[in-house]
Amino acid sequence: MATGQIFSRTTQALFYNYKQLPIQRMLDFDFLCGRETPSVAGIINPGAEGFQKLFFGQEEIAIPVHSTIEAACAAHPTADVFIKFSSFRSVAASSKLALKQPTIRVVAIIAEGVPESDTKELISYARSNNKLRNYDKFPLTTLIVVNHCWLFLQVVIGPATVGGIQVGAFKIGDTAGTIDNIIQCKLYRPGCVGFVSKSGGMSNELYYTIARVTDGIYEGIAIRGDVFPGSTLSDHVLRFNNIPQIKMIVVLGELGGRDEYSLVEALKSGKINKPVCAWVSGTCARLFKSEVQFGHAVTKSGGEMESAQAKNEALKDVGAVVPTSFESFEASIKETYEKLAGEGKITPVKEITPPQILEDLNSAIKSGKVRAPTHIISTISDDRGEEPCYAGVPMSTIVEKGMGIGDAISLLWLKRSLPRYCTHFIEICVMLCADHGPCVSGAHNTIVTARAGKDLVSSLVSGLLTIGPRFGGAVDDAARYFKDAYDRKLTPYEFVESMKKKGIRVPGIGHRIKRGDNRDKRVELLQLFARTHFPSTKYMEYAVEVETYTLSKANNLVMNVDGAIGTLFLDLLAGSGMFTKQEIDEIVNIGYLNGLFVLARSIGLIGHTFDQKRLKQPLYRHPWEDVLYTK
Numbered sequence: 001m002a003t004g005q006i007f008s009r010t011t012q013a014l015f016y017n018y019k020q021l022p023i024q025r026m027l028d029f030d031f032l033c034g035r036e037t038p039s040v041a042g043i044i045n046p047g048a049e050g051f052q053k054l055f056f057g058q059e060e061i062a063i064p065v066h067s068t069i070e071a072a073c074a075a076h077p078t079a080d081v082f083i084k085f086s087s088f089r090s091v092a093a094s095s096k097l098a099l100k101q102p103t104i105r106v107v108a109i110i111a112e113g114v115p116e117s118d119t120k121e122l123i124s125y126a127r128s129n130n131k132l133r134n135y136d137k138f139p140l141t142t143l144i145v146v147n148h149c150w151l152f153l154q155v156v157i158g159p160a161t162v163g164g165i166q167v168g169a170f171k172i173g174d175t176a177g178t179i180d181n182i183i184q185c186k187l188y189r190p191g192c193v194g195f196v197s198k199s200g201g202m203s204n205e206l207y208y209t210i211a212r213v214t215d216g217i218y219e220g221i222a223i224r225g226d227v228f229p230g231s232t233l234s235d236h237v238l239r240f241n242n243i244p245q246i247k248m249i250v251v252l253g254e255l256g257g258r259d260e261y262s263l264v265e266a267l268k269s270g271k272i273n274k275p276v277c278a279w280v281s282g283t284c285a286r287l288f289k290s291e292v293q294f295g296h297a298v299t300k301s302g303g304e305m306e307s308a309q310a311k312n313e314a315l316k317d318v319g320a321v322v323p324t325s326f327e328s329f330e331a332s333i334k335e336t337y338e339k340l341a342g343e344g345k346i347t348p349v350k351e352i353t354p355p356q357i358l359e360d361l362n363s364a365i366k367s368g369k370v371r372a373p374t375h376i377i378s379t380i381s382d383d384r385g386e387e388p389c390y391a392g393v394p395m396s397t398i399v400e401k402g403m404g405i406g407d408a409i410s411l412l413w414l415k416r417s418l419p420r421y422c423t424h425f426i427e428i429c430v431m432l433c434a435d436h437g438p439c440v441s442g443a444h445n446t447i448v449t450a451r452a453g454k455d456l457v458s459s460l461v462s463g464l465l466t467i468g469p470r471f472g473g474a475v476d477d478a479a480r481y482f483k484d485a486y487d488r489k490l491t492p493y494e495f496v497e498s499m500k501k502k503g504i505r506v507p508g509i510g511h512r513i514k515r516g517d518n519r520d521k522r523v524e525l526l527q528l529f530a531r532t533h534f535p536s537t538k539y540m541e542y543a544v545e546v547e548t549y550t551l552s553k554a555n556n557l558v559m560n561v562d563g564a565i566g567t568l569f570l571d572l573l574a575g576s577g578m579f580t581k582q583e584i585d586e587i588v589n590i591g592y593l594n595g596l597f598v599l600a601r602s603i604g605l606i607g608h609t610f611d612q613k614r615l616k617q618p619l620y621r622h623p624w625e626d627v628l629y630t631k
Contacts, residue, residue, distance in 0.1 A: 004242030007166035012041040012079040017086035022173035031057035041079035073101040092118035109158030156230025162200030164221040188354040191216025194240030197252040213334035215348040234262040255282030255308040267318040277321040282308035421533035435604025441466040450612040451620040463605040475593040478508030478566030492549040508563020536575040539567040
C-alpha cells in the first residue's frame with residue numbers, strides 16, 4: 001500500500017445499520033474489480049444478530065450481523081473502516097464508540113443534519129485519540145511506518161458524505177452510484193488522478209469528466225460541505241501528494257468557509273509538488289443582492305474572503321490550474337494531463353474489460369426483462385399498496401363502514417362481501433361456540449398447559465390440537481352428511497337407517513343433557529334468526545324432520561348446536577345466491593365450518609389461559625382417585 005493511501009484491495013468495512021442497496025453496491029463493485037474477499041466484513045444492527053444474505057458476483061454469501069460495535073470489531077479485527085449509515089440522532093455516540101476501538105481507523109458518516117457541536121466533538125476526539133497514540137507529529141491523515149508495520153491515523157470522512165472510492169479496490173456505500181455509472185467512469189481500474197470534492201453530487205459528474213480526458217481516477221473523496229468537516233480538502237490533497245500512483249490532483253471546492261485557504265497555504269509553502277487543477281463553484285453568488293444559502297451548510301454567499309471568486313484567485317496565485325469557469329474545467333484537466341503525458345511523467349493505463357454484474361431478479365422483473373414464477377398464490381388479501389386489503393376491500397373501508405368480524409371472515413374466507421344477515425349469523429355462531437366450559441378436552445388441555453407455566457401461544461395450541469372428529473368436527477360432518485342426504489332426496493328414515501347400517505352416528509343429532517322436552521336454547525335462537533332473515537332454510541328444515549324421526553327412537557337424540565350451525569351454514573351459502581353448487585361443495589369439503597369452530601373456540605381457550613394465570617394456579621396433577629389402576 002502506498003504512503004498516504006487509506007484504502008486498498010484488502011480493505012474491509014463494518015456497516016452500521018443495515019441498508020441493502022448500498023451494501024450490495026459495495027459488493028458488486030468488489031466483484032467488478034476482481035477482489036477476492038468482500039469489502040463488507042460485518043453489519044452492525046443494534047438489537048439484531050445473525051446473518052444477512054447478499055450477492056458477491058453470482059455467489060450468494062452470508063454476512064454476519066452483530067448487535068454492538070464492540071462485538072463486530074472483536075469478530076472482524078481486520079475491518080478498519082466504519083461506515084455510519086443511520087440517522088443524525090445516533091451519529092455522535094456510535095461514531096465516538098467506533099473511534100474508541102483500536103481496530104478502526106476510518107469513520108465515514110453518511111447521515112445529514114448532524115449538529116455542529118456533535119461534529120466538532122468527534123473531530124476533537126479523533127485528534128486527541130491520535131495524540132494518545134503518539135501520532136501528534138503527523139497531519140491528520142498521514143501514513144507512517146513503525147518497526148516495518150503500517151500504521152494509520154484515525155480519519156473522519158463526513159458528516160453528510162457520500163463517501164469515497166479507491167478505484168479498483170474499495171468504495172464506501174453509494175459512492176459513484178450505479179454499476180453502469182461506475183463502468184462509464186472507468187472506476188473498476190485505477191488511473192492517475194486524485195480527486196477530492198466538497199460536493200457528493202458533483203463527484204459523479206467529475207468522475208465522468210476526468211475519465212473522458214485522462215486515464216481516470218486513482219482515488220476520490222467527497223468531504224461534503226458542512227461547516228466542520230471531519231477531514232478537509234487539504235488533508236486529502238496532502239495524502240494524494242504522497243501517493244506515487246497519483247500524478248495529478250483535481251479539487252472541487254465551494255463558496256463559503258475558508259477550507260480552500262489551507263490548500264492555498266500548502267501550495268504556497270511547497271508541501272504539494274504535483275499539479276493541482278482546482279475550481280471553487282458558486283461564482284454566481286455575486287449576482288444576488290443579499291446573502292444566499294446554497295445547498296450545503298457552509299455554502300453561504302457571505303464575506304468577500306469566502307466568495308468563490310476570491311478563492312479561485314488565491315488558488316491561481318499559488319500555482320493551481322484554475323479555469324475561467326466551470327465549463328472550461330474539463331479542458332484545464334485535459335491540458336494538464338496531456339502535458340504530464342507528453343513529459344513522460346504519466347504512462348496511461350491499459351483499458352480492461354470488467355466482468356458483467358448480473359441484474360438482481362427484483363429489478364429485472366420490474367424492468368420487464370425476465371419472467372419469474374411465483375411460489376405462493378394469494379387471492380384473499382394484498383398488502384402491497386398504501387394499506388392492506390381484504391378480498392380487494394381496503395381495511396380502512398371495513399372500519400369506516402362499520403363492518404364487523406363477520407364481514408372480515410366473509411372477505412377473507414369466502415372472498416366476497418356477504419349481506420349483513422349472513423355476517424351477523426357468522427358472528428352469532430362465533431359467540432355460541434366460543435366456550436363450552438373448562439371440562440371439554442380443548443379447555444382442559446389449555447388449562448393444564450397454562451398451569452405448567454407455558455406461554456399463551458403454547459397453551460392455546462395445546463387446546464386447539466384436540467379439535468378433530470370427536471371434538472369440533474361434528475359441525476363439518478353435519479353439513480356434509482345432511483347436504484348429501486337432502487340433495488339425494490333421502491327421507492329422514494332412509495337417511496338415519498343408512499347411517500345406522502354404516503355404523504355412523506348422525507352428526508349434529510344427540511346431546512348429553514338436552515332432551516326433546518328440554519331443547520337447547522342456542523339451537524332455538526339460531527333457528528329463529530334463520531327463519532326471520534334467511535331467504536331459505538331448506539337444509540335446516542330437513543334436519544328438523546330428521547330430528548323428529550330420531551326423537552321417536554330416543555328422547556336425547558335432539559338436534560345440537562353442531563347440527564344447527566352446519567345445516568344453517570348450508571342455507572346461508574345456498575340462499576344468498578352468491579355461490580354456485582360447485583363452490584358450496586368445495587366449501588363443505590375443505591372444512592370451512594371446522595375453521596369457524598377453531599376461530600370461535602380460540603376465544604375461550606385464550607380466556608382460560610388468562611384465567612389460570614390471573615389466579616396463579618399451580619402445576620396441575622390429576623388425582624389418583626380419578627384413575628383406575630389395574631393389571
